[in-house]
Amino acid sequence: IRTETGFASNGFIGANNLLAGGAMTLVNQGLISSQVSGRPISVIPASFTNQNIVEATNGGSLDITRELDQRGRRDDTYAQLHDYCRRGAAPVGRLVLARCRQFNDENAAWSDAICTALQLANFWQDVARDHQIGRVYLPAEDRLRFGYGDGDLEARRFTPAFAELMRFEVQRARDLFSRGYPLIDLMPTEMRGQTELFIEGGLAILARIE
DSSP, rough: OOOOTTBBBTTTBBBTTSSSSHHHHHEETEEEEEEEEEEEESSSSEEEOOHHHHTTTTTTOHHHHHHHTTEEEOOHHHHHHHHHHHTTTTHHHHHHHHHHTSSSSSHHHHHHHHHHHHHHHHHOOOHHHHHTEEEEEEEEHHHHHHTOOOOHHHHTTTHHHHHHHHHHHHHHHHHHHHHHHTTTHOOOOHHHHHHHHHHHHHHHHHHHOO
């Protein structure tokens, strides 16, 4: 676990430190369980079919980001980075929606926005650390736009261009959190505070980066 939001480097999440009582935990195999009085139980409803699970996990791609990270990665475009988050982070929220019997296209879109924003917040607070292990999540097109070249990146220079680049990326993540806010009121009562906690925790990370 790398951050307060619980996102691990492979895109999986372990939220048991945040969600006391009915904590959701994604284990390495990509399975979801709920910690209730210390006893894991299945959280996938019996009525949730195999096809539903495939749809909820964006085609069953939960392991893709771990494989990509093991090889190191650099994205040329934000679209590529967004797809990475869609495969690695968004499935977690969709499975939680399924558990709460709130899975539909509109809710999934809001959940995707929150989970993607959380993953981006995690990336933007760990730019230097990720670079050390061969991972560069700042899209090349954005670095080019703000004039932060490969040489600056390799030398880990903090320049005015880098500051502007990070402000841009932070605001993009913040906009995604804002897009997901409507989901809070649509979740079961017992999950609303927890959903809001994820959003507010992610926004706090972004504020510290700025």
